[in-house]
Amino acid sequence: xxxxxxxxxxxxxxxxxxxxTAPSALRGATTSPxxxxxxxxxxxxxxxxxxxxATVLVFWSAGCPCVRRYQARVDAxxxxxxxxxxxxIGLSSNAGEHFxxxxxxxxxxxxxxxxxxxxxxxxxxxxxxxSTPTVAVLDPTGRVRFLGWVDNEREPGDQGREPWLExxxxxxxxxxxxxxxxxxxxxxxxxxxxxxxxKACTVVH
Numbered sequence: 001x002x003x004x005x006x007x008x009x010x011x012x013x014x015x016x017x018x019x020x021t022a023p024s025a026l027r028g029a030t031t032s033p034x035x036x037x038x039x040x041x042x043x044x045x046x047x048x049x050x051x052x053x054a055t056v057l058v059f060w061s062a063g064c065p066c067v068r069r070y071q072a073r074v075d076a077x078x079x080x081x082x083x084x085x086x087x088x089i090g091l092s093s094n095a096g097e098h099f100x101x102x103x104x105x106x107x108x109x110x111x112x113x114x115x116x117x118x119x120x121x122x123x124x125x126x127x128x129x130x131s132t133p134t135v136a137v138l139d140p141t142g143r144v145r146f147l148g149w150v151d152n153e154r155e156p157g158d159q160g161r162e163p164w165l166e167x168x169x170x171x172x173x174x175x176x177x178x179x180x181x182x183x184x185x186x187x188x189x190x191x192x193x194x195x196x197x198x199k200a201c202t203v204v205h
Contacts, residue, residue, distance in 0.1 A: 032142070033126060035091075036099060036117035045123055048116070049138045052087040054145070054172045056165070059124060060090035060115060061097060061132040062105035064187035070133050070150055075112040077150070081169055093118040093129070095190045121191045131186030137168050145172050148182030 032046035049055040058074055061067050078088035090113045092102040099117040106115050118124060127136045127144050137146035146168035153161045164182045171178030 033122040034119065035123070036119065038103070038114045038116065043116075045138075046142060048087070048089065049142060050140050051084075053085045053140065054081075054087075054169055055138045056081075056086070056088040056169070057123065057127065057129075057136045057138065058088065058090045058113060059118075059129045059132045059134045059136075059189060060092055060102070060106070061094050061187060061189075062092075062102045063094075063097065064132045066131075066186045067133045068109070071109060071111060073150055074133065074135075077165060077169075078113050080166075085173060086169060088113050090115040091118045091123060092116070093121040093124040093189050094132075095121065095192050121189055124189050125191070129189060131184055131188055133186060134184045135165050137165070137172060139172065146178070146180050148180075149184045149186075152182070 032044040035043050035045060035048065037043050056078075074088070081088065090106070090111065092099055092115055102117075103115055124130070127138075128147055129136060133150070135146070135148065135150055136144055139145055146165070148164055148168075150165045151161055151163050164179065167178050168180065170176070
């Protein structure tokens with residue numbers, strides 16, 4: 001590798017590092033997108049996030065095996081951080097998944113977090129979520145402070161676990177630096193009824 005190549009690589013690395021901890025605004029948002037609450041009422045993303053220091057959005061799908069595999073870990077994190085400072089919710093964003101069906105499956109599985117409907121995948125598009133169960137952490141102003149995966153393990157107990165979501169929450173609450181973007185795996189969030197939902201956990205960069 002030549003000197004110019006090494007310099008270019010260094011600059012790119014520094015830029016990536018700087019971006020990793022910088023919060024970002026919802027892209028292209030002029031008004032807060034609508035959500036359907038668990039009771040069927042209409043609300044907005046701003047209303048959901050405005051009263052907590054950190055709101056975790058867990059993009060959820062009844063048909064995704066990754067979502068099911070991570071259910072216990074998500075519920076445990078929600079219980080650990082349960083307070084007036086943190087809120088954890090699920091978002092059903094897939095075009096081909098009816099909200100009542102998603103709610104029924106969540107109830108059958110004993111999911112502990114409340115499930116909201118992101119009609120048309122508007123919130124998923126705004127925060128940049130492309131798969132389930134990608135997680136996003138928003139602050140009260142709607143800034144995306146973290147976007148990525150709960151952790152780096154495929155199965156509970158894997159060696160070398162990196163608790164990305166927990167570190168992000170601790171960082172937001174204590175105003176410490178943390179990695180704000182991580183790789184994601186999962187099932188593709190569908191935006192059209194003509195796009196079949198992927199039912200397998202795949203890498204989504």
